[in-house]
Amino acid sequence: MEIAIIGERDFTIGFQLCGIKNIANIEESDYxxxxxxxxxxxxxxxxxxxxxxxxxxxxxxxQIRKKLEKLVSPVVVTLSDEESAGGADLRNLIKRSLGVDLWKE
Known part of the structure; x- marks a missing residue:
């Protein structure tokens, strides 16, 4: 399985430095x-x-986002420039993709 990164060059550059090869650079605000x-x-x-x-x-x-929420693969991870409480979302993504709740107490 591969990891794909999609975004503006400023967003993708760190992933490239980490060695991820599947990178798509999008022109700024070209939706x-x-x-x-x-x-x-x-x-x-x-x-x-x-x-x-x-x-x-x-x-x-x-409608596409709702479809993605039901898929097991690929898992879509969103990152924001702003600090947010995304831990719950990450927890749900991991639980859905692995079938295990890693944070279960």
Whole structure:
């Protein structure tokens, strides 16, 4: 399984430095390009995790986001420039993809 990163160059550069090869750089605020690349990435059976900027993810049509929430693979992880309480979302993503609640007490 591969990890795919989709976003502006400033967003993707750190992932490139970590050695991730499946990177799609999107021109700033080009949501049509993002949607096109995102849909192609979802259909790629080699990709297990897709990391996108939360701002771009919010521009995806609601019906597609609802469909993604039900999929086991790929798992879509959104990251934000702002600090937020995303721990619960990450917990749900891991539980859905692994089938185990790692934070269960």
């Amino acid at each position: 049509s390009e993002f949607n096109s690349v995102f849909m192609q990435t979802i259909e790629n059976t080699e990709v297990g995790i897709i990391v996108v900027n939360e701002g771009y993810y919010q521009k995806i049509p609601v």
